[in-house]
Amino acid sequence: MSHLEFGSGVPGCATDGVWLTCIECGETFDPFAAVRYTCDDCGGLLEVRYADLPTWGDFGGRGVWRYADALPFEVGVTLPEGDTPLHEVPRLEEGVGVDRLRIKHEGMNPTGSFKDRGMTVGVRVAERVGVDRLACASTGNTSAALAAYGARAGLETLVLLPQGKVAAGKVAQASLHGAHILEVDGNFDTCLDIVQDLAARGEAYLLNSLNPFRLEGQKTIGLEILEQFRREEGAYPDRVVLPVGNAGNTAALYKCFRELVDDVETRATAIRIGNPVNAPKALPGIRETDGTAVAVSDDAITRAQRDLAEEGVGVEPASAASVAGLRKLREEGVVDTDERVVCLTTGHLLKDPDAAVEAGAEPDPVPGSTGGVLDHLA
Ligand SMILES: *Cc1c(COP(=O)(O)O)cnc(C)c1O
Numbered sequence: 001m002s003h004l005e006f007g008s009g010v011p012g013c014a015t016d017g018v019w020l021t022c023i024e025c026g027e028t029f030d031p032f033a034a035v036r037y038t039c040d041d042c043g044g045l046l047e048v049r050y051a052d053l054p055t056w057g058d059f060g061g062r063g064v065w066r067y068a069d070a071l072p073f074e075v076g077v078t079l080p081e082g083d084t085p086l087h088e089v090p091r092l093e094e095g096v097g098v099d100r101l102r103i104k105h106e107g108m109n110p111t112g113s114f115k116d117r118g119m120t121v122g123v124r125v126a127e128r129v130g131v132d133r134l135a136c137a138s139t140g141n142t143s144a145a146l147a148a149y150g151a152r153a154g155l156e157t158l159v160l161l162p163q164g165k166v167a168a169g170k171v172a173q174a175s176l177h178g179a180h181i182l183e184v185d186g187n188f189d190t191c192l193d194i195v196q197d198l199a200a201r202g203e204a205y206l207l208n209s210l211n212p213f214r215l216e217g218q219k220t221i222g223l224e225i226l227e228q229f230r231r232e233e234g235a236y237p238d239r240v241v242l243p244v245g246n247a248g249n250t251a252a253l254y255k256c257f258r259e260l261v262d263d264v265e266t267r268a269t270a271i272r273i274g275n276p277v278n279a280p281k282a283l284p285g286i287r288e289t290d291g292t293a294v295a296v297s298d299d300a301i302t303r304a305q306r307d308l309a310e311e312g313v314g315v316e317p318a319s320a321a322s323v324a325g326l327r328k329l330r331e332e333g334v335v336d337t338d339e340r341v342v343c344l345t346t347g348h349l350l351k352d353p354d355a356a357v358e359a360g361a362e363p364d365p366v367p368g369s370t371g372g373v374l375d376h377l378a
């Protein structure tokens with residue numbers, strides 16, 4: 001990008017070469033002068049834009065902030081996050097039947113999900129705009145991440161969870177990190193409506209994936225995948241497969257590919273698990289990379305969770321949707337045998353211990369003696 005094009009009536013609104021653009025009408029806004037999550041004019045989703053972006057490959061340092069030149073700050077509120085492993089899974093690779101399969105395990109972030117990458121940027125923005133209360137609606141991992149990063153920044157954190165629908169590990173995290181947890185009598189959408197109302201009234205700073213700054217942190221997943229895969233395999237992957245909730249992560253990966261790596265042809269394939277708020281940002285990504293989206297069954301997800309566990313990679317159920325989806329697309333012939341594929345696993349096994357126990361083997365009761373144990377093993 002060589003020059004800034006501002007919308008009418010917002011002269012010189014860039015702060016340090018960073019601004020927000022409405023993806024529907026193109027109106028631009030100063031990113032830090034006022035708190036806003038959507039376009040004042042048309043209500044469209046906002047996206048972070050930069051006057052200058054670094055050259056691909058021109059990065060130093062570690063984790064998310066290795067890519068600071070492609071982010072709105074030099075450094076964020078950090079624990080630190082990113083630098084997650086890109087596992088080889090030879091048995092699964094053979095079982096699924098692709099040329100190369102790698103697992104980018106985002107469960108290895110500080111609070112056990114990729115949400116940390118977004119929060120390190122999002123909570124930094126909250127500091128910058130000077131709010132004192134952070135809030136999110138969550139099915140679990142967003143609240144765990146927000147609670148930890150809010151605590152790190154010394155800010156008050158409010159999380160709205162749908163009653164009885166959040167896995168034990170995630171509630172435990174939000175609780176111990178000191179979030180004010182509200183169990184709402186309703187589903188996730190009810191929680192999101194309420195938290196958006198609170199944000200609109202200035203009661204709290206909204207850190208759901210509607211917040212465009214979170215996606216900036218999350219786009220570093222794509223950068224890490226490309227750098228790691230290229231270093232270890234000597235080429236870029238042909239396809240990235242990931243689970244979708246609100247499609248924030250899908251949008252973030254697409255933004256990464258679009259901004260920094262024009263020469264990379266990688267397809268984005270999304271496994272839909274919900275009703276995505278960020279669909280207007282994510283769908284063009286799936287289309288323009290010649291990707292696809294499929295739905296997978298709970299049984300297929302459990303099978304994939306076991307397959308990953310057999311390779312020593314422990315993931316929560318939603319995470320395994322990527323592998324379940326890849327298997328399905330292979331069987332349908334959408335993915336070819338000669339493809340190099342990266343599946344994203346988004347959260348750690350311990351997030352949902354109940355699901356893990358259900359998918360795993362039952363312990364055998366034995367007597368408290370060596371003889372009894374030997375008898376049992378025989
Ligand atoms: C948040 C989350 C998702 C969905 O991500 P979106 O950006 O909402 O599409 C998938 N898996 C896990 C484990 C998550 O925490």
Ligand SMILES: [Zn+2]
Pocket residue numbers: 022023024025026027039040041042043044
């Ligand atoms: Zn607009």
